[in-house]
Amino acid sequence: MSSCDTCVVRNRAICAGLEDREIATLSAMGRRRTVAAGEPLIWEDDDSLLVANVIDGVLKLTTSTEDGREQIVGVAYPSDFIGRPFGQTSKASVVALTDAKVCVFSRSDFDRYAREHPELEHKLLERTLAELDRTRSWMMLLGRKTAPEKIASFLIEMSERLTETGCAPTLGPARRFSLPFSRQQVADVLGLTIETVSRQFTKLKNDGIVELPSRREVEIINRGALVSLAG
Amino acid sequence: MSSCDTCVVRNRAICAGLEDREIATLSAMGRRRTVAAGEPLIWEDDDSLLVANVIDGVLKLTTSTEDGREQIVGVAYPSDFIGRPFGQTSKASVVALTDAKVCVFSRSDFDRYAREHPELEHKLLERTLAELDRTRSWMMLLGRKTAPEKIASFLIEMSERLTETGCAPTLGPARRFSLPFSRQQVADVLGLTIETVSRQFTKLKNDGIVELPSRREVEIINRGALVSLAG
DNA sequence: GCATGGCCTTGACCAAAGTCAAAACACCAT
DNA sequence: ATGGTGTTTTGACTTTGGTCAAGGCCATGC
Missing domain, CATH: 2.60.120.10 (Jelly Rolls)
Structure with a gap:
């Protein structure tokens, strides 16, 4: 066996x-x-x-x-x-x-x-x-999107990719998840600096669009707003 | 037949x-x-x-x-x-x-x-x-390179891709070639605006690194300089 | 409990690239 | 040649995001 x-x-x-x-x-x-x-x-x-x-x-x-x-x-x-x-x-x-x-x-x-x-x-x-x-749609993000659009697109994609893909019928996108990335790694995905990533996260939190219970945890409060920010 | x-x-x-x-x-x-x-x-x-x-x-x-x-x-x-x-x-x-x-x-x-x-x-x-x-190395360019680096990388790649690929043994990269792109299209490849592309082309010409005999024609005068600018 | 070190956030400032507008140029048809 | 059209270049100004530096937070080990 x-x-x-x-x-x-x-x-x-x-x-x-x-x-x-x-x-x-x-x-x-x-x-x-x-x-x-x-x-x-x-x-x-x-x-x-x-x-x-x-x-x-x-x-x-x-x-x-x-x-x-x-x-x-x-x-x-x-x-x-x-x-x-x-x-x-x-x-x-x-x-x-x-x-x-x-x-x-x-x-x-x-x-x-x-x-x-x-x-x-x-x-x-x-x-x-x-x-x-997938790579080509990421090129669009890198070449043509602004920092807020990049962050919003990233969080949407994460919430879709990080749903547990067991044998269960497909669940929708995760509302809350734990990022496998540090802030620097998010920056390296999006072609930004760590400071810009941090500021954009803070802004989303202040606008009530997401909660950030800990460094790696994200909870999406207003998915519609996030989707429309993603452009 | x-x-x-x-x-x-x-x-x-x-x-x-x-x-x-x-x-x-x-x-x-x-x-x-x-x-x-x-x-x-x-x-x-x-x-x-x-x-x-x-x-x-x-x-x-x-x-x-x-x-x-x-x-x-x-x-x-x-x-x-x-x-x-x-x-x-x-x-x-x-x-x-x-x-x-x-x-x-x-x-x-x-x-x-x-x-x-x-x-x-x-x-x-x-x-x-x-x-x-190839697409992934283009992501590096879009996410992490500056405008001068993007333009230099683009011209190097063009000179390599536009050599006539007939039956003849591989020639080196073309020294002179005709771009199949307008300025706007170059901008759309590199994630820049048309104005930035134009300014960078002008700068390369003024620095004696390329000649621009017409809108679409490019002649590489100093390939070494271009390669090192590409980063 | 307190010091340590690694992330992360924040603020002040700066530079690269974008925007807007006008002029120059090339290309085409007449 | 001439005029018209669309593209490209150039200039002045603005904005976005980057840089540099300081401070905060949190987990870990003593």
């Missing part, structure tokens, strides 16, 4: 729908790993040696300039696929934001396996296309 | 490497179309009815806010694939920047065909992964 049998993302990750025999082969290739919050899994511009499925936790994908400016270019949640298959180098670093569990594969093993299993490649393609759509 | 036999992107587009019989089927499904400069091919948020290969010309992918702000989220050159397979709606508009020739397919026909031809899906996956990498 492979660990896949008890995997919580078994029905949502790209392995979903594979036959038992295929799962067994894949399972033999991969291994589980934990990544502590703050710990890196993949380095920007390094050889692409690993790919992985996220089982639990949240990780950030980042690119940096030489002088240390950082931009978060993606966020990976449970069941998401990370790493760069079919490519020599990884163009983004992957670092855990919370303690995380992942199922890692050697990239070359995975590439070989994927090429022999069109169904798996198809799932990966669907996921990659969806991620590209 | 199908029109694919004489297609100039036959060896570079996703159709490359298909067998003659497969090409014949694909050819029967698709048809050539010309798109005049400025004319749209796909609308944002519309049902995704078409996908296409670019044969000749340059097209922009854009997203817009309700109040009319526009962000160019991608640019498609000959041999690139456009449209959103395996999805209900297209999240970006596609508009020709120059007169263009494309080879269009009904999305549902294409989806069906692709699912039966893993080699084609694999090519599409490789392309989508590469596009995602």
Whole structure:
């Protein structure tokens, strides 16, 4: 019996729908790993040696300039696929934001396996296309939205992405949630400075649109106002 | 004999490497179309009815806010694939920047065909992964670079992408080229205003880093300086 | 309880880029 | 050549968000 049998993302990750025999082969290739919050899994511009499925936790994908400016270019949640298959180098670093569990594969093993299993490649393609759509709408935010619009869009997206995605029928967006990001990381997602993020959070609180019970907790009081601020 | 036999992107587009019989089927499904400069091919948020290969010309992918702000989220050159397979709606508009020739397919026909031809899906996956990498490095530019850095990065990328990609062994980046963008469109790529773009172009000219023989022509005089400005 | 260190918030000031308006230029058709 | 149109450039001014610096908050360890 492979660990896949008890995997919580078994029905949502790209392995979903594979036959038992295929799962067994894949399972033999991969291994589980934990990544502590703050710990890196993949380095920007390094050889692409690993790919992985996220089982639990949240990780950030980042690119940096030489002088240390950082931009978060993606966020990976449970069941998401990370790493760069079919490519020599990884163009983004992957670092855990919370303690995380992942199922890692050697990239070359995975590439070989994927090429022999069109169904798996198809799932990966669907996921990659969806991620590209999401990334492009993030470009709109970075290039054309103001700081208040960025913060409002961010909180709306967080409330949608952080709802527990168990087996239960889809719940609506979360009214209250705990951000997996520090203020600096929110700034790195939105292309702002930490001070601007802080001021905008304070403004939303003073306007009665959100409550901020603690540094990481957010409660949305007036979702309509937030949506209309998001533009 | 199908029109694919004489297609100039036959060896570079996703159709490359298909067998003659497969090409014949694909050819029967698709048809050539010309798109005049400025004319749209796909609308944002519309049902995704078409996908296409670019044969000749340059097209922009854009997203817009309700109040009319526009962000160019991608640019498609000959041999690139456009449209959103395996999805209900297209999240970006596609508009020709120059007169263009494309080879269009009904999305549902294409989806069906692709699912039966893993080699084609694999090519599409490789392309989508590469596009995602490019898009993410564009996010870095939008979120964290200054106007001078954006303009310099843009000109470097243009000089690399606009080299004639015929059958000849890869030439280096173009020293002189004709932009397929108006000033406003450059602004829409970089998340700037037209005035800022214009001022930065003028500054590069005054500093002797580029020549601007006409509105669309650019000649890079001091590539080293441009690269270091790009950061 | 109190000191320590890491975040986060706030305030005063500044600079980069945006806005508005006018002039210059290029391109086109006549 | 000439006039008309739309694009680009330039200038003056404003605004947004960044920078720098100080202070507050909270968790942790002594």
